[in-house]
Each structure stands twice: as C-alpha cells, then as structure tokens.
Amino acid sequence: MGVDGADVQGVLRVESLNGAVPRLTTADADIPVEGTYDPAVGVLSLTTQSGDRRGELIFDVAVSDVGSVAVASEQRHINGRGAPRARAVFATDRDEKAALERIAVLSAAFEGWRPDMAEGSCPTALAAWRDETLAFQETRRDPVEQYNIFYTDAFRKAFGASYETVEPERLKENASLLRGACRPDDRVRGNATNQLAYMVGQGQPHQDHLLWRFESAAAGRWVETRSDVLKSDTPMTSAQLNLLDTMWHGIGFGRYGYNISDLNADMERRRAILRAEENRADMLAFYDRYKDRFELLIEVARNHANQDEDFLVEVQDKLDTYLEPASEVYVRDANNVSEAEYMLAWAAQAGTAELCPLSKPTACRRIGKRFEARVTDMAKDFAEALEQAAARRTAKADRSLEQLATQVTFAGDMDMLYGDLLEIGKLTDSWADVTDTRQNLQKRLAKPLQAELDTLSGAEALIRFERRYFFGDDLGQGSVRKVSETLDARLADEAPFRGLEGGDYLNALVNQDITRLRELDAHYTRGYRPMIALAGASLSMMNPAAGPALERELANLSAIHGVFGAYLLNYQDAWPKCLKSSDPVFEVTKSQSTVTRNEFGQEISNVTNWTTRDQYKVPASLEPHFRTLWRSDVRTSDARFMDWLLNDRKTNGLVDGLDDAMKQHGCDSPAVRKLEQGMIAYYGDVSRRLGRR
Structure with missing residues (x-):
C-alpha cells in the first residue's frame, strides 16, 4: 500500500491459503482500497473502490505489530442499507500462514475417515492428556476455544509434536486408542473420550481455532498498545475515541477472554476531559459572543469563579479585553432606574482591588468613575421626573391631614422607585424639597396630629397612624417630639425596637404583620x-x-x-x-472548589481548593x-x-x-x-x- 501522510491507497490481496479460506470473501482477489491510517488509535480505515451491485465494503483494521484484526464496520449497498458487521483476521506472519496451510493438508488427509476402536493398553502420556482435556471441557463451553486442548504441552507429550506438525497416521493411531483402550469405563466420560477421538480429524474447527489464536494474539497486542496510549497524555478527539470504542466492541474482546472494564474506564476519563474542554470552549465563547454586554460579562465571570486557574487566566484575558469597552456601551445605552442602580452598585465596589474582576484595579476605577458620572447625569432627568410627579400628586398649598397622608404615600413611592439614587446629584436636591415640604407640614399640623393620636387606642391603630402620617426619620424631628414620645410610650410592647436601625422590620416581625413585612x-x-x-x-x-x-x-x-x-x-x-x-452545635463548612460543568450545567468534576469550618451553638x-x-x-x-x-x-x-x-x-x-x-x-x-x- 502507498502511504502519503495519513492517506493510504493500494490493493487488499485475499488468498485462499491452499484451502484455508479467509472470511471476507470466498475467492482469490485483489481489491483496490483507499483510506486513512490513524497512528494514535492504530486503526486503518479502508473503503473498497468497487462499484458493483454489492456496493462498497467499508471496514476498519486494528493494526498491531505483527498481525492485525479487521472489523468490517459496514457494507454499504447501492440502496443505502448496511449489512451486519463482520469480523476477520489478516495474519501477516509467515509461520502463521504455514500453520493454516498445514491444517488444510491435515483436513484433506482425514477426509471421510472415522477412528477405529483399538484394543490394548492406553499410553500413560495419552491418558494424562485425556484427563487434562476432560477436566478442561467441564469448565469451557466455547466450541472454538475447546480446540485449545490440541495445543498444550500435554498434547505434545502424548502425540510427539504440535498438532499441525503431527503425521496424519500418528493422529489416527492415537484417535483409535482414545476410542478404544483409553476410553474410561463409566458411560458419560467414555462418551466424552469418544468425542475426543472424532475431534482429532475435524479440520475446519482446528482452522477456526488457529485463526482464533492468531486473532487473540493480534488483538492482545493491539489492546495493550491502545491502553498505553489512552493512559498517556497523547491528545485524542471524540472521533478517535468513538473509533476505538467501535473497534473493541466490534472485534468482541470477550471472545478472547479480555476484560475491557479498565479500557472503558480510561475511555470515560478521556471523554470527560474532552467534555470539559468542549465546555471550557463554550464558556469562553460566551465572552466573545456577548463582548458588548457589560452586565453579562460580569455575572458570567462570577459564575465561573470556581473554575481552575488555567481557565481563569483565559477569563481574565477576555475581561481585560472586553469589559472596559463594554462599560462604554452600557453607559451610552443606560436610560432607566434599574440600570442606574446597577451602575451605582458596581461603582461602589470598583474601588476595592479584591472585588475588581480586571487585572488592573485602575481600569475598574475608571469604569466606576464612568458609571458615577453617568448616574449623576441621569439623576438630572430623574429629578425632573420626580418634581413633575410631586406637582401632579401633591399640593403645597393644602395643609390638611389628608394632604400629609398623600405626601407620605408619595415619599414611599419615590423611595421605592429611586432607592439609593435619591442621594445622587440633582435628585438629592429634589428629594430634599419633597422631605422639607412634608416635614414643614407635619410641624404645622403638630396639634391636629396630637389630637388625633389622643383619640386612638390599641397598638394596631397607633401603628396605622404612624405609617399614615410619617416616613423615614420624620418622628426624629423636634417639631413632632411630643407625638413621637407618645407613640414610644404607648407602643412599648407592640414596637419594642422603635428607634433602632431597621426597627420597623423588627417590630413587624414582633407583630407578625405579614403584609407590612412584604412591603419592607x-x-x-x-x-x-x-x-x-x-x-x-x-x-x-x-x-x-x-x-x-x-x-x-x-x-x-x-x-x-x-x-x-x-x-x-x-x-x-x-x-x-x-x-x-x-x-446542639453545628459546624458550617465553607469551601472553594474548582467545578467543571457541561453545556447543560451538569457537574463533570469537582475539586476542593480550600475549606473553613465554624461552629455555632x-x-x-x-x-x-x-x-x-x-x-x-x-x-x-x-x-x-x-x-x-x-x-x-x-x-x-x-x-x-x-x-x-x-x-x-x-x-x-x-x-x-x-x-x-x-x-x-x-x-x-x-x-x-x-x-x-
């Protein structure tokens, strides 16, 4: 065959070996073939070039050092349907070829022969072989494998040579002794010995067994080599692994007594590595695909924080390349409150080097300043919107308790809408105006507020009063000190945590006020x-x-x-x-792990990097x-x-x-x-x- 790199072209020669017929064809032939050889997996993939009605024969050959085992993986017919897989051996060793030819000669010598029943004494060596054989047959049931009894040392001692070199007359003589003098008295074992006599002259099973031996040896060499490659660091693709899997399932290693569980374990390890690499590639591709999406780059990087160091180096390169330009896109397109809040939250942590996702903290600070500037600019628009909303929903000239309740509701709505943005830029001034207007009205209405408070009884009514007329730290203002003191005294049981930071939430828990808790x-x-x-x-x-x-x-x-x-x-x-x-004492364990997942989020591997344990009673x-x-x-x-x-x-x-x-x-x-x-x-x-x- 001619080999050009991985490409192979040549002729597959099939010979009848003087009657020992190979299994792929029943006639001598030179079959033009072409294909490729993959040295990493030791597989020669060939396709016949014939275009007759039988279609192409496509098969893979597992190449070992001396012989090779071939698996016909598909026989593609013109109608597109494939024939069942077939198995065949190509023995390239001359001695093996000679042995096959000798078996064919023996087969011809025994044509039509039946053993006699020779009387007399049974030779000791022949009796020893007989006993070994009967014991072997009790444990081995494979018809082809049973012919291994003709290739043991005991056989050579009894017959004087290996099977394929014994003269036909010596085989016939011993077969006759087995049928007569060497036959045990008991009926069952006697019949078994009688069967041995007939097995001596059956040429085709011997040929099958010899082929099996050649296949087994070639397969063993190939498996050993492939196993070493699998355990090594030699790079392998999914296609190569699939081809290997096809080969050793198609060859049928169980036929030769091999346990391929170790091979399967090595195969799965290799596949896990490939899945991890493919997953890594997919994860890294995400950064390229969404390089203009600042928020996605940040969150995906956080989700990948537990990956291995090599992967994080690649992530770092992606972030260093894409994140700052993406921040400019985000600033350009930001136009609503949630985006402003996101920029504000991100800018708050940008000055902390440990929290910076970039290799240079100065880049994070630049992004933070860019975000802060954009939020300050957006605050002007928000301030204008707040002022317009205040003009629509409140009336400064109205000095009634109902108007005060309206202003408190408005303040709560604006706090819910803008949150921490109320402390930014122009929005701070607009919010201060809203607060001053409300607190001035509370000051003017201090007496009506106190009067209404004096008419109320029960904690529930008092809490409703507080929520209706006051917001935030309004009760801390001196102008309503008397109202605040009255509420403190009367709510000592129902609101024991008044005055503490977050006291409204803690008091709502005390009263199990689910509605209020959901609002808070x-x-x-x-x-x-x-x-x-x-x-x-x-x-x-x-x-x-x-x-x-x-x-x-x-x-x-x-x-x-x-x-x-x-x-x-x-x-x-x-x-x-x-x-x-x-x-009870509990131990809370925190750990950082390197986790590899596939494209479906399923965990492939998990390696713990560090662990801390704290105990709580x-x-x-x-x-x-x-x-x-x-x-x-x-x-x-x-x-x-x-x-x-x-x-x-x-x-x-x-x-x-x-x-x-x-x-x-x-x-x-x-x-x-x-x-x-x-x-x-x-x-x-x-x-x-x-x-x-």
Whole structure:
C-alpha cells in the first residue's frame, strides 16, 4: 500500500491459503482500497473502490505489530442499507500462514475417515492428556476455544509434536486408542473420550481455532498498545475515541477472554476531559459572543469563579479585553432606574482591588468613575421626573391631614422607585424639597396630629397612624417630639425596637404583620435586587433551566434570610448563658472548589481548593430552623441569599439594628420571644411562597 501522510491507497490481496479460506470473501482477489491510517488509535480505515451491485465494503483494521484484526464496520449497498458487521483476521506472519496451510493438508488427509476402536493398553502420556482435556471441557463451553486442548504441552507429550506438525497416521493411531483402550469405563466420560477421538480429524474447527489464536494474539497486542496510549497524555478527539470504542466492541474482546472494564474506564476519563474542554470552549465563547454586554460579562465571570486557574487566566484575558469597552456601551445605552442602580452598585465596589474582576484595579476605577458620572447625569432627568410627579400628586398649598397622608404615600413611592439614587446629584436636591415640604407640614399640623393620636387606642391603630402620617426619620424631628414620645410610650410592647436601625422590620416581625413585612422586604432588599436580576438574566442565557428558578427567588426575595440567619449565628455570642450543655452545635463548612460543568450545567468534576469550618451553638428549640436555613440541598438557595443580603447596605443596617436589639434585651425577654416567634412564622411564609416545605 502507498502511504502519503495519513492517506493510504493500494490493493487488499485475499488468498485462499491452499484451502484455508479467509472470511471476507470466498475467492482469490485483489481489491483496490483507499483510506486513512490513524497512528494514535492504530486503526486503518479502508473503503473498497468497487462499484458493483454489492456496493462498497467499508471496514476498519486494528493494526498491531505483527498481525492485525479487521472489523468490517459496514457494507454499504447501492440502496443505502448496511449489512451486519463482520469480523476477520489478516495474519501477516509467515509461520502463521504455514500453520493454516498445514491444517488444510491435515483436513484433506482425514477426509471421510472415522477412528477405529483399538484394543490394548492406553499410553500413560495419552491418558494424562485425556484427563487434562476432560477436566478442561467441564469448565469451557466455547466450541472454538475447546480446540485449545490440541495445543498444550500435554498434547505434545502424548502425540510427539504440535498438532499441525503431527503425521496424519500418528493422529489416527492415537484417535483409535482414545476410542478404544483409553476410553474410561463409566458411560458419560467414555462418551466424552469418544468425542475426543472424532475431534482429532475435524479440520475446519482446528482452522477456526488457529485463526482464533492468531486473532487473540493480534488483538492482545493491539489492546495493550491502545491502553498505553489512552493512559498517556497523547491528545485524542471524540472521533478517535468513538473509533476505538467501535473497534473493541466490534472485534468482541470477550471472545478472547479480555476484560475491557479498565479500557472503558480510561475511555470515560478521556471523554470527560474532552467534555470539559468542549465546555471550557463554550464558556469562553460566551465572552466573545456577548463582548458588548457589560452586565453579562460580569455575572458570567462570577459564575465561573470556581473554575481552575488555567481557565481563569483565559477569563481574565477576555475581561481585560472586553469589559472596559463594554462599560462604554452600557453607559451610552443606560436610560432607566434599574440600570442606574446597577451602575451605582458596581461603582461602589470598583474601588476595592479584591472585588475588581480586571487585572488592573485602575481600569475598574475608571469604569466606576464612568458609571458615577453617568448616574449623576441621569439623576438630572430623574429629578425632573420626580418634581413633575410631586406637582401632579401633591399640593403645597393644602395643609390638611389628608394632604400629609398623600405626601407620605408619595415619599414611599419615590423611595421605592429611586432607592439609593435619591442621594445622587440633582435628585438629592429634589428629594430634599419633597422631605422639607412634608416635614414643614407635619410641624404645622403638630396639634391636629396630637389630637388625633389622643383619640386612638390599641397598638394596631397607633401603628396605622404612624405609617399614615410619617416616613423615614420624620418622628426624629423636634417639631413632632411630643407625638413621637407618645407613640414610644404607648407602643412599648407592640414596637419594642422603635428607634433602632431597621426597627420597623423588627417590630413587624414582633407583630407578625405579614403584609407590612412584604412591603419592607422590597425596601430592604432594594440594593442587591438589580445585581440578582442581572444574574438571573445571565443564568437564563447560559442554562435555561437555571434562570426561572432564580426569577422565582427574586420575586420573593426577603430580608428574613439575612435577619434570621444573623440571629442564629449571633445567638451564642449574645446570650452564652442562655445555652445548655446539651444544646446542639453545628459546624458550617465553607469551601472553594474548582467545578467543571457541561453545556447543560451538569457537574463533570469537582475539586476542593480550600475549606473553613465554624461552629455555632443554638438552643435545641432552634435546631430545625438552623438545619433548614443551612441545608445543603442544591435546589435551595437560602444560605446564598443570606450571604448576599448580609453584604447589602440596607440589610446590613437592619442586621446592625438586630445586633443592638440582642444587646439591649435578654434572651428570655418578652420582646425577644415575640421577635423569635415572628422570624419563625415569616420564614415559613417565605418558604411556602418559594414552594418549599
């Protein structure tokens, strides 16, 4: 055959070997073939060039050092249908060819012969071989493999030579002894020995067995070589692995006694590497595809933070190339409040080198300044919109309690709409005007407010009064000091945490006011909401199954994750004397892992880089709630949201207020007991909304 690189062209010669007929054809022939040779997998893929009615014969040859085992993988007919796979051997060794020819000669010598029943004594060597053979046949059932008994050392001692070189007359003589003198007395083993006598002269099974031996040896050499290659670092493609898999399933290694479980394990390891590489390529391609989408680049990079170092180096190159130009696109196109909030949140962390996703923190600072400038510019438009809304919805000339209630509602709506943006640029001035107008009206209406307050009874009515006429820190103003003092005194039980940061949320928990808590959740989770929303968008693009789940979490995002979590974690430090020796201790493990996933988000490998463990002791009554909040079920995200919320400014303030409350009140105080019951009840409500038990 002619070889030009990997391309092969030549003639496949099929010879009858003096009666030993190969299995691919029944006649001598020179078949033109062409194909390719892949040295990495040791496979020669050939296609016959014949165009007759039988169609092309396409087969792969597993090339070993001396012989080779061929698998006809498909016989393609003109009508397009393929024939079943066939197996064949090509023995290139001259001795093997001679052995096949000798078997053919023996077969002709035994044509029509039947063994006699020779009387006399049974030679010791022949009896020993007979006993070995009978024992062998009791454990081996494969007809071809059973002919291995004619190639043992015991056979050579009994017959004087290997089977294919024994003279026909010697074979006939021993066969006759087996049928007569060497036949055991018992009927069953006697029949078995009788069968041995007839097996001596059956040429075709011997030829089949000899072919099997050649195939087995060639297959063994090929498997050994391929196994070494699989275990090595030689690069291999999916096509090469598939071809290998086809070969050793098509050849049928079980026929030769090989266990290919190790080969399959090596194959799967190789496939896992390829899947990981393909997944890496897909993940990196995402950066190229969305190079102008700043928010997606950021969130995808965060999702890839646990990948291996080599991959992160490539991610770093992508971010260094794309992120700053993408920030310019984002600034150019930003035109709404959520985008302004996103830029504000990102700019707040841009000055921290540890949080900068770029190799040069100065680039992050440039992006942060670019974002801040754009937000300040956008604040002018927002301020104009706020002023127009104030003109439509409020009336400065109206000095009634009803107008005050309208202005409080308006302030709440604007806080919900603009959030932290109210502290930026021109919007700060417009917001200050709205606040001054409201607080001046409260000052003018101090007496009517006090009069209405004096007519009210019950905590529920008092809380409604406070929410109707006051917003933010209005009650801290000296102009309504008397109203504030009255509320403090009368709400000591229903609102024990008034005056603390986040006291409105803690008091709502005390009263288990679910409606109020849902309103406050929107306020206290405001800062991180745009980051989570964009994370959900990026996850939806990477894995359609992940986005909707995060969207559901976002719709029910609650500060209770952070509040209840902080309460449980701080319990042992705030009230150590309230804990018993029998109370449970939990170990919370945090770790960073290198995780490789395929394109469907399924984990392929997971290698832990570092691990930290902290212990927390809680009362036995809180044990199930600690387990629930920190459960490791991958379908939940409570601990993740708790971590996010604890790092948000507004929720951080709320948790600071909780810390102060735990310092000011004992673990067994009525206020803390009600707070704890409220946290349990509201966490259960949030969990039900998320579809959890």
